[in-house]
Amino acid sequence: MTDTATPTPTESLLRPSRLMSRRNAAERRFRLYGITAIAISLLVLAIMLFTILRDGVSAFRQTSVTFPVVLTAEALDPSGSLDAAAMAKVTTIGYGKVIDSSFLAFLQAEGLAVDGLSDKDARAILSKEAAGQLRAQVLAEPALVGQTITMTIWTNARIDGYFKGRVTMESAERDGNVSPEQLQLADLLAENGALSRPFNWQFLTGPDASDQRPEAAGLGISIIGSIFMMIIVALLCVPIGVAASIYLEEFAPKNRWTDLIEVNISNLAAVPSIVYGILGLAVFINFAGFPQSSSLVGALVLTLMTLPTIIIATRSAIRAVPPSIRDAALGIGASKMQTVFHHVLPLAMPGILTGAILGLATALGETAPLLLIGMVAFVDNYPSLSAAGALDPATALPVQVYGWAQRSDPAFIERSSGAIIVLLIFLVIMNAAAILLRRRFERRW
Amino acid sequence: MSTVLLLGVVLVLAAMAFVLCRGRALASAGGDMRRLHSLPEAYGWHGALMVALPALAVLVLWLILQPVVIARSVGAILPVTTTTQTADEAQSAQNAEELALMDVRRLAAGIDSAVSSGQMAEVAPDGAGADMAALQEALAASGVALGGAITPETLAAAQKYRSLSAIGLTARTVFTLIAALAGLAAAIMLTQKDFRARNRVEAVIKMLLIAASSVAILTTVGIIYSMLSETLNFFRLYPVSDFFFGLTWSPNFRGNSEFGLIPLVWGTLYITLISMLVAVPLGLFSAIYLAEYASPRTRNVIKPLIEVIAGIPTVVFGLFALVTVGPFLRDWVAQPLGLGDSGSSVMTAGIVIGILNIPFVSSLSDDIINAVPQSLRDGSYGLGATKSETIRQVVLPAALPGIVGAILMAGSRAIGETMIVSMGAGAAAKLDLNPFEAMTTMTVKIVGQLTGDTDFASPETLVAFALGMTLFVITLGLNVLALYVVRKYREQYE
Amino acid sequence: MNKMQNPETLVIANANKMTARKVQVHYGTNHAIKDVDVDILDKTVTAFIGPSGCGKSTFLRCLNRMNDTIPVCRVSGELLLEGENIYDPRVDPVQLRAKVGMVFQKPNPFPKSIYDNVAYGPRIHGLTRNKAELDAIVESCLKKAALWNEVKDRLDSPGTGLSGGQQQRLCIARAIATSPEVLLMDEPCSALDPIATAQVEELIDELRSQFSVVIVTHSMQQAARVSQKTAFFHLGHLVEFGDTGQIFTNPGDPRTESYISGRIG
Incomplete structure (x- = not known):
């Protein structure tokens, strides 16, 4: 038909050629690769969230024993004065003895006994943290001395783990910290109804606890620290970021300096976060002498880290306001500054706030730079809740996650996952706010 | 007062x-x-x-x-x-x-x-x-x-x-x-x-705006100055060539430390390589599917879901590596194959960083694929090419520079990642080929040398600044290159 | 084929290549093409003319099912290529497009070498057994597209580096490399200068010896110069279809006359 080498005779379109079915198979394969890639990504995400929920949800409930505690006056108030200052001489050891003897008496009264379990091991199923709490309670209300009160006391982390499926009879055989007999006693207490698993407020409000007492470890200080930091970051980052964006978008002449700033900002957005930690350590702590581990330094580091992100988001929000608005304002005699502050900025505000919230959410989850400025230290004093509290040592939620994950006791993995759940709840709230804001105020020009 | x-x-x-x-x-x-x-x-x-x-x-x-x-x-x-x-x-x-x-x-x-x-x-x-x-x-x-x-x-x-x-x-x-x-x-x-009060006030406000935009410059200056000065201090105490070409990393707070960078760079690059092997195919194929195949409705559901991954803090991935991925790889892959019994390994950290980078690669590639003009696709379809032939032979080659830029950026993120490697890769600095061995990276060592008591006179502390400087230079170089490549690419279709 | 012969007499002799009967196209709720009946003859240039938005490009894109890439577009009615319904569910649009090639309004060479641009179609359709055959196809197509002499020394340089007219001829060479039976051209000269336009028009006239060509154009002069058959579209309707000479000299419909004399469009 032509002079080209095309010997193919006219084929019917209704019968696919051999080559065509091969090409269509390749097409289907290619499509499948895409679906597989998406499926794997989402599956991994699902597995990750599932394991964290599975490991972490139980942190919000704590196995506890409820029994009457006799607050004997001889032991707790030797002077008999009911004066808090005098009573403070009795240490937690004294209170521990009171709790232990009350618990043993309770076991005896209820007839709960396990063969081969010594009294010492029996009372060891209670958390060592209880004595300190009882002491605080009694010192706050000295009139309790001499009375018998009903207390709900945590069990230790192994017994707690037994009811959460982390510890089994078999693992207890090999474990130096718990024996099968103790678990049997716990079973007896459960049958008796003395065991319960109430919601663990202490996990959300309490301070961190030592390696031996995972059952007492709480997120209180790290939540306070994170909130402090978020407030400071928001107060610093949003005004500076918006001001910088306004200058760069609306006023900056196109010259070398502006170019330098622009390139700089996009590079800063990609600098590894740990470099900001080094900066914070060298400049804020070493040079300026701000206190280590304080939320102020953490917030300053996070501010510098978040600023490029916020500037980039704000600039695109400002750029999305059509030039006609500016022309209209300038055309009726407004100054450039009035145009920006009266018209451009209000119109860009939803976009700016969305970007700011998302930037803050990233800052909230950031860990690495905070490790370098000492926020990973063990802190068990609450920072003061005034502005000066920003200078007190604190930790942050993600750092607490890391800190607990580094500890050897498996009970801390539960705590760590629980802390992640709290962190994720904060993040979900912030992201939902950003989405709502975008939905509510989004404008298409 | x-x-x-x-x-x-x-x-x-x-x-x-x-x-x-x-x-x-x-x-x-x-x-x-x-x-x-x-x-x-x-x-x-x-x-x-x-x-x-x-x-x-x-x-x-x-x-x-x-x-x-x-x-x-x-x-x-x-x-x-x-x-x-x-x-x-x-x-x-x-x-x-x-x-x-x-x-x-x-x-x-x-x-x-x-x-x-x-x-x-x-x-x-x-x-x-x-x-x-x-x-x-x-x-x-x-x-x-x-x-x-x-x-x-x-x-x-x-x-x-x-x-x-x-x-x-x-x-x-x-x-x-x-x-x-x-x-x-x-x-x-x-x-x-x-x-003229308004003019005066506006001039002052403008000065404030300029000051705010200079914070970015000050940050960079601060980063470079703080790291450079301490790095120089370090090199006064420790020879430069031993740092960059040394094969042993064994800091010792009693003295006689050896700070060879090579094992750390090897660990960093090995983990980055594995993470890229995970992130690039998964991210790129997801992006291709979303940009070329998915219906708008599917796209509107799947794209935000994948981006959820990007919103999760890295420490969460770190715990996932530590608690789930590490033991899984150890029990199901490394031990049956006789490749060791370490829970933390290059593989663990690499895979998890790869997952973290999927949304990064996919959203960048998605933007870039969408920037390829529709007329090229039409030209290809008009010649009787199938969709996959069009993507493989027309769209991807056209988008290649942009995708390379995206991959470079993802690589720089993997190199600078800290939490996942410190929780998933281990702390042993060694030169090994077995991906199921624990190795370590520059970022882990920066954290290790700078947490706890820091004495700014000892080389054991100062080496962290030299590591930080090295890290900063590497990632900066990658990013500048990536930005340049992407900018060139965008100019081509504007 | 001698240019001096009267085209109309030749047309009659040619067989029907494509047949459209009662074709309807909907874009979502918009009824874009209404009841179009057209016969595309073999080895003939058919021009579609009409004001902007009249549906001529839409109809053209139905002929090789390019509209399939637009999700909201629905086509009904009967469209036959050599007696086979191209909208039959058994028909693979990919295979169809190898037979019904297309050249677009804006030159769209792939960001590849000139050689690879032309070789793209033969490669994906597996038309050649070896490199020599492929070389032969590329050379003959570039010659047919009157581009060979300009590019034969730089086949490896990128197709995007050519001038606009050269790019469009490269796209034509690329389209004929799959040896289609019908070649669709969607305003192929609208992005070109007058000299390049003249070259492409000359080329179209030569291509008529081998293919059936359908061209959409805004320029009535162009339609008159290159085509033997002309179809006038208006508001989604096919107003008039007939020999080019007759449409331009003695239109049967007052709307055609208004358009040709410049009163509408």
Whole structure:
């Protein structure tokens, strides 16, 4: 038909050629690769969230024993004065003895006994943290001395783990910290109804606890620290970021300096976060002498880290306001500054706030730079809740996650996952706010 | 007057200035706003700024300079000999002086709090005749713990420190208030109906905007300066070539440390490589599917879901690596294959970083694929190409530079990732090919050398800055390259 | 084929290549093409003319099912290529497009070499057994597209580096490399200058000896110059279809006359 080498005779379109079915198979394969890639990504995400929920949800409930505690006056108030200052001489050891003897008496009264379990091991199923709490309670209300009160006391982390499926009879055989007999006693207490698993407020409000007492470890200080930091970051980052964006978008002449700033900002957005930690350590702590581990330094580091992100988001929000608005304002005699502050900025505000919230959410989850400025230290004093509290040592939620994950006791993995759940709840709230804001105020020009 | 109170007073004065100047401007125009050059508020703002800016400038300057001045004059009476010649000795002498000053500061603060809480009587101004032991005990009783015994020299210095601080505090208050009041007077003098208040205010606001945008530059300068100076200090103590070409990493806080960078760079690159092997195919194929195949409705559901991954903090991925991925790989892959029994490994960290980077690669690639003009696709379909042939032979080659840029950025993120490697890769610096061995990276070692007690004179601490500098240079280089490639790519289709 | 012969007499002799009967196209709720009946003859240039938005491009894109890439577009009615319904579910649009090639309004060479641009179609359709055959196809197509002499020394340089007219001829060479039976051209000269336009028009006239060509054009002069058959579209309707000479000299419908004399469009 032509002079080209095309010997193919006219084929019917209704019968696919051999080559065509091969090409269509390749097409289907290619499509499948895409679906597989998406499926794997989402599956991994699902597995990750599932394991964290599975490991972490139980942190919000704590196995506890409820029994009457006799607050004997001889032991707790030797002077008999009911004066808090005098009573403070009795240490937690004294209170521990009171709790232990009350618990043993309770076991005896209820007839709960396990063969081969010594009294010492029996009372060891209670958390060592209880004595300190009882002491605080009694010192706050000295009139309790001499009375018998009903207390709900945590069990230790192994017994707690037994009811959460982390510890089994078999693992207890090999474990130096718990024996099968103790678990049997716990079973007896459960049958008796003395065991319960109430919601663990202490996990959300309490301070961190030592390696031996995972059952007492709480997120209180790290939540306070994170909130402090978020407030400071928001107060610093949003005004500076918006001001910088306004200058760069609306006023900056196109010259070398502006170019330098622009390139700089996009590079800063990609600098590894740990470099900001080094900066914070060298400049804020070493040079300026701000206190280590304080939320102020953490917030300053996070501010510098978040600023490029916020500037980039704000600039695109400002750029999305059509030039006609500016022309209209300038055309009726407004100054450039009035145009920006009266018209451009209000119109860009939803976009700016969305970007700011998302930037803050990233800052909230950031860990690495905070490790370098000492926020990973063990802190068990609450920072003061005034502005000066920003200078007190604190930790942050993600750092607490890391800190607990580094500890050897498996009970801390539960705590760590629980802390992640709290962190994720904060993040979900912030992201939902950003989405709502975008939905509510989004404008298409 | 405390800093906060002083700030409050300045703000109140500024508010007063606002009201006064606004009123004065209106009065000068006989109450007729139209005869004013600017809106009355502009005069008010002008007054407020005239009060606040000079006063704040004085205050900030004072806050920065006072500690330096006091340290210098107190340091002069401290008995530290500084007649050393070599850089090394000068360094240690400087450290000794810093330590002595720190003692003085702590002691001064201790006396302050003890005196103000009434637990201690005031000490004689030059510290003469005080009983050191009794003083220490008194301080301990009020909750001030001191490192060593108090020497008469330290006490004298502390007392001088206290008196100078007190003078400084008063002078600060006086000068700040004088600046504020002078500003107020000047503003009131200037305010009359023809004064161009708005232009002045706008000029000041513009200066503030410029200052805000310079923060980015200052940050970069701060990063480079802080790391460079400490890196140079490190290289004074440790040879440059041993650092960059050494094959052993064994820091030892008792001395004789070896800081060979090679094992750390190897670990970093190995983990980055594995993460890219995970992130690039998964991210790229997801992006291709979303951009070319998915219906708009599927896209609207799947794309945000994948981006959820990007919103999860890295420490969560770290825990996932530690608790789930690491043990899984150990029990199901490494042990059956006889490749070791380490839970933390290059593989663990690499895979998890790869997952973290999927949304990054996919959203960047998605943008880039969408930037390929539709006319190219039409041309290909018009010739009878299938969708996959079009993507593979037309769209991807056209998008290649942009995708390379995206991959470079993802690589730089993987190199700088800290939490996942510190929780999933281990801490052993070694040169090994087995991906199921624990290895470590530069970032892990930066954290390791800088957490806990840091002594800024020892090479064990300073090496972290050299590592940080290396990391910064590598990631910066990758990012600049990536931005350049992507920018070139975008210009091609604009 | 001698240009001096009267085209109309030749047309009659040619067989029907494509047949459209009662074709309807909907874009979502918009009824874009209404009841179009057209016969595309073999070895003939058919021009579609009409004002902007009249549906001529849409109809053209139905002929090789390019509209399939637009999700909201629905086509009904009967469209036959050599007696086979191209909208039959058994028909693979990919295979169809190899037989019904297309050249677009804006030159869209792939960001590849000139050689690879032309070789793209033969490669994906597996038309050649070896490199020599492929070389022969590329050379003959570039010659047919009157581009060979300009590019034979730089086949490896990128196709995007050519001038606009050269790019469009490269796209034509690329389209004929799959040896289609019908070649669709969607305003192929609208992005070109007058000299390049003249070259492409000359080329179209030569291509008529081998393919059936359908061209959409805004320019009535162009339609008159290159085509033997002309279809006038207006508001989605096929107003008039007939020999080019007759449409331009003696239109049967008042709307055609208004358009040709410049009163509408």
